[in-house]
Amino acid sequence: MKKKQYFSKSYLLLIMAFFYLPIVYVVFFSFNDSKSLTNFTGFSFRWYEQMFANRTMMESIYYSVVIAVLATIISTIVGTVAAIGLSRSKRLIKETVSQVNNLSMLNPEIVTAIGLMLFFTSLNIPFGFWTLLLAHIIFCIPYVMLSITPKLRQLDENLAEAALDLGCTPFQALIKVIIPQIMPGIVSGALIAFTMSFDDFVISYFVTGPGINNISTYVYSSVKRINPSVNALSTIIVVAITLVLIIVNVVPLIRERKKKNETNY
Amino acid sequence: MKSFRRLIYPYMVWAGIFIVIPMLMIVIYAFTKEGNDTMTLQFTIENFVRFFEDQIFIQVLIRSLILAIITTIICILIGYPAAYFIARLKPNSQSIMVLLITLPMWINMLVRTYAWRGILLETGLPEEIKVYIGMVYNFLPFMILQIYTSLSKMDPSLLVAAQDLGCNSRQVFTKVILPLSVPGIISGITLVFLPAVSSFFIPKLLGGGSYVLIGNLIENYFVTTGDWNFGSAISLIMTVVILLSMYFTKKFDYDKENGK
Known part of the structure; x- marks a missing residue:
């Protein structure tokens, strides 16, 4: 029995080593003194300096963040409204809309990407910031709806009805009764939308225009030459995401502990 | 409550314009030739003939399928x-492991692939x-998480029952655990095979x-060559191939569940 456990633990350790190897690698080589990606010649902040001096690179971070924030806000609002409407619709509409949303989510990304590319071209919309933003909103909404719909199903219909009877306008009933109850779904939908948008490469690559890059398309375009400042950029992303994930996972724990302490008194 | 029904109408228009029409445009482009006006659409299957007559294109298609299939198999073999x-760790360690597997997935796929380079x-x-x-690096986490979910949902008393009824540990695995985790494997396949092909x-x-x-x-036909009609035809062929393979995977799952 002991021997078996030893084996399973070392197996999992190996898997984790495989998952974290490239991350450790980028962080390590982002401090390298030379341009080499295989020999560590000494410690320096050289590539970080270069990164901050590189305008295209800084712009790509800026566009990634701005597009992700805007796409998240807009797709969350539109997705919430649409999901509420959908939950009250007739079956035929319900099924048609879910099928279309599924089509958008299950389609290979490259197919969605070229579809939008053909669409924007035929309308003579120039590729750039606006096509990029619109494309991100388009592919984020179905995911937002997907995470809100289960919450709507659990919703007690009588509550909104009661609010209306007690003199709420439909709008007030929506804001004061329905939205607060489906908030967890909205929050997780927004989180999914943000990561989808922030990480997206394939769709962005096909619908963006000259001079507008997000982090992914920048990395892709700079891959032909060796450019260690990409390692510095990656390290910053790794640190930022790790911090966010720690905060997201630790804060609820602390809160729970506080609550426990309070109830103990 | 019915008044909220109207809230779906704007999104129906939106989805029609931004999801359905772009898909239709790929189909139209695939079945037409370059330099067509919208007014004088002339449908042709020339793009498809060109694809299937050229050995090289067929080879690329087969190579992509083989790559996706082997990637999926490796992911199952390592991931299972x-x-x-x-799933057999203590509950606390289980959630830590899941978090550790999810964490790298939050970091841009392109950045991680660049690191491997x-x-x-x-x-x-x-x-x-x-x-x-x-490929395995990028898709393995999806497979592990899917299989883990189906394994952790399993009722432990089933295993005890199997043992009581005289199964040895290998039989418990092949007769109880493995069949019950098939849905996890199938959804893992969907999450690995689909993106791997394209x-x-x-x-x-x-x-x-x-x-x-x-x-x-x-990518070449859209970005470099600019032959969008042929590019659309290729992506249509790819989509059909993917849909067919998904259909057979699902059918296999369904048949198995129904004991055929």
């Missing part, structure tokens, strides 16, 4: 034991192996441009 071991740069491995490492930046970053897959072909 990992998921199985995680650096690691593999001077290893002298053949291009194909490098592509496989990149992936184009992993082969491009790790294969050094000489390793062409169907996704690279589509």
